[in-house]
Structures are given as structure tokens and as C-alpha cells.
Amino acid sequence: MAELRTEEMVLNMGPQHPSTHGVLRVELVVDGEVVVDAIPHIGYLHRCFEKHAEVMSYQQIVPYCDRMDYLGSMNNDHAYVLGVEKLLNIQVPQRVEYIRVIMAEFQRIASHLVSIGTYGLDIGAFTPFLFCFRDREMILDLFEMTCGARLLYNYMWPGGLSHDLPPGFVEKARAFIKHFRPAIKELNELLSYNEIFVKRTANVGVLPADIAINYGASGPTLRGSGVKWDLRKCEPYSVYDKFDWDIVVGTGEMGTLGDCWDRYMVKVWEIEQSLRIIEQALDTLPEGDVQAAIPKRVRPPVGEVYVRSESPRGELAYYIVSDGSQKPYRVKGRAPSFSNLSLLPEISRGYLIADMIAIIGSVDITLGDVDR
């Protein structure tokens, strides 16, 4: 019998595939069931953030930052206002910084809960998703009682905040933490150490540390590969240096260091660290006026700033160039998802089509963040 000749085939995944977490199209070159190459096509959600930013005043840009990574709005605002404040060289009251950190960490937990829940959904576990969203709702309630919005907040302004914490916030936040700690344990029993889940994610999509760094990966994607790099500790901004917490990294516990399970598990462990930060911040929350330092007119001197911050997805940075006028000359958003997604081909080759679902989910992208 003549030897069967096989050909490679091109398979389109998306732009509306449920496991792509938004409008992403991945062009898969497959040989049978094995992925030979995976080429991401992005831009479906491009909303011209950088072009918009050039025709607006510094304050007007904040709501646009909200919409970059819509699961991490607080973190986006935080990075942007830090940049503007650095350019203006203004000091904000300590209370403002503490509240920002509390909000940013709550946002991180909310974002990780979406990531963890939908990741389970991708793999076929439906129940953890409901649990995650139940707890995320409580965080959104906290945001809503603070600023009236549940998804896009426009809460952090250059120099301050739109509102102070409402009465009862601190108690409600503590009550949430008390409820939530056992829920993480439950989640781990249900999903993280579930044998089927581990089999689907361990030893899949292995990302070596040197490749991760070379591709500009950051956040849980980088830490999943065992690199101890978190900007909140390595280049502390805001008041992160006042709190006692640890950087968590992947361990290769279930398979190989840097596999999908490691990237997933780093997010679970990070939730606990965020809770530690929030607890300390609530305990030591200073008094003060949160709007005292808000400038009436924002007109930074000629100069430029590149401000880095650790968003739930990794290094979120804004490169803001000022020409001395009331509008920025150029704003570039360095989105963590953008660089993280660019290494997708690197961790897909040689795995099966079914593994692609696990791999895309583990990188944890928000398409709004990729396309801006």
C-alpha cells in the first residue's frame, strides 16, 4: 500500500468563538489534529484610543482609559492618573493613594474571578463560573456604592478621586473578605485540583521563562513561568511599598513549570495576596480630603513620562508626551494583553486543537486591551 500523504489544513478559530474571550481570530495551521502554527489576527475591537487622546484634555481621557481593559477599569485609571500626576509633579493626599490601592486590588480580584470562571467554562466546568460571578457581584456592589458604576467607573481623577468612600464601605469590604476567603478554598476543591481540570491544563502550553521575557510577557503569564517580577514590588508605585505581601510564581506543581495550570494557579494565589493588601489598607486608612489636590486646569510642562503599573493582566503602562498645552501631544497605551497574546504561536505549536482552548484561556487576554 502506498504511504498516505497528509496535507496541512488551515482552520479558522473565531472571530466569534466562545473560547477566544472576545473578537479574536486565530488562524490555525493544523496537520491532522496537531497545531503546526497559530497566527492571531486582532484589531476587531480597535477604538482609536490613541487618536482620541490627542484631541481631548487630560481629564477627559480618564473615561477612555476605563474602556481599554474593561475588566480592569480601576487599574487602567490608576496607571493613567499616576502618569499625569508625575508630569504635573503634584503630590496627592495619602488617603487618595490608599483608596486607589484598595480599589485597584478589588478590581484585580474581580478581574481574576472572571478569568478563572471563564477558564473553567472553556474547559467544561460550569459550576465554578457561577460561584466566581456570584462573588464578583459583591465587589461590583462595593464599586457601585462608591461611585455609582459597576463596570466603567471614571473614579480616579488626576490629583484625587471623584468621590470619597461612602459610609459603611469599610464594614462592607471586611464582610466581603470574611465571606470570600472560604470561597477560595471551595474554588480550589471544585476546580483547581479537580483531576479532569488538571489533566487538561498541566503540561499544556509550556512557556519557558526566557521566551516569556523576550516576548515582553508580564503579569500572571510571566509569573506562571517562575519569574519573580511584579511591578508593585519591583518598581513600587502609589503606596504598595507600605504593605506586607508576597509575589506568587508558578511552581510546576502539577506538570511542567510555565504550563497552563501554573498560569491559572498564579491568579488564584494572587487573589489571596490582594486580600492581604486590602486588609492592611483598610486597617491603616488615613483621614483626609480626597479632592484637595485636584488641579483646576491641567497643563503639564513640556516633557514625557512612561508610567508602569501592574494591572491584573501584567504591565500596563502609559507613555504620555506633553507639549505644554492642555491636551497631550501623544498618549500610547502599552497594553499587557497585546504583548501576552503575541506569544501565542510560541506556546501552541505541537499541541492538539483541543488544547488551543486551554492555551488561549490561560493567557488571559481582554480584547479591549489588545486592540485599544
Next chain:
Amino acid sequence: MNANEIYDRIKNRFPDGVLEFKADAVVDPFVVVRPELIRDIAAFVSSDPDLKFDFLMSLSGMDFNDGNLGVVYHLSSIENRHRIVLKAKLPKADAQIPSVESVWKSANWHEREAFDLFGIVFQGHPDLRRILLPDDWEGHPLRKDYKAQEYYRGMKVPY
């Protein structure tokens, strides 16, 4: 290392490659380098043990609005915990610069973005296509003299 020491180190290796150094800039100091040498400089700063810039944080296109485009490289070292900004200026009429994709893979998508939005051509880039805009879009929107096309596939563009 601080920005001055980093500058000295690059200047020693490439005496003609460095055009300007602004240490007293508002917030971030930067080094302006010759565009044609950027790949050699990139290879040097990423491999030199004292510098070891292994992490290209961001690569931004830029329109200086004086007839020049530019590329801004934000570099960081995970090992040595320092950072520096490199800039290269290119004439708008002939905006070409060697790609640094072979040094930092993260430059791949960032250079495609700068090509897409500014029309800067990165020589030696393995796959220089538009990334955010449709392939048949006309012009490069972040250039300061950009005029949007009237129609795109029958749809009116300026609103």
C-alpha cells in the same frame, strides 16, 4: 545603573551612534541614537552584562511634527532593575529603520503597530503587515497631517 552611567556605556561603545542625551528632561531622561545603528545598539544593550536590557517594555511610533517621525524604545532590565529610553528620528519622506525583532520578539507586534499607525517601515521585519486597521485602509492615522479617507468600502468615514 542610573541614566547617566547607561548613557556613558552606550556612548563608549558607539561614539558616533549617540546624537543627544537629555538627563534633565521632565520625568524621563532619554538618549537619541542614529537610526541606522539601532539594531547594533539594541544587540549591545541587551547582551552587555552591565546593561542587560532583556525586556522591551514598549515601542512607540511618534510624529515630531517637524518633518520627522520617530521611534521610541522603552527598555527595562529584569535582572539589573534599571531602565532607559532610546529614541530615533527619521525623515517623514523616507521613514525607514532597521527592525529590532531579532533582539526582542516583543518588537514584532509593536513594530507592526507603528507601521500601521505611522507608516514607519522596519527593515528586516519578518512579517510587516497592518495589525489594528484593515489591510486595505489608506494612510496612517496617527501622523499629525493625516486626513481620513472619504469612503471605506462604500461607508462614509468622517462623521
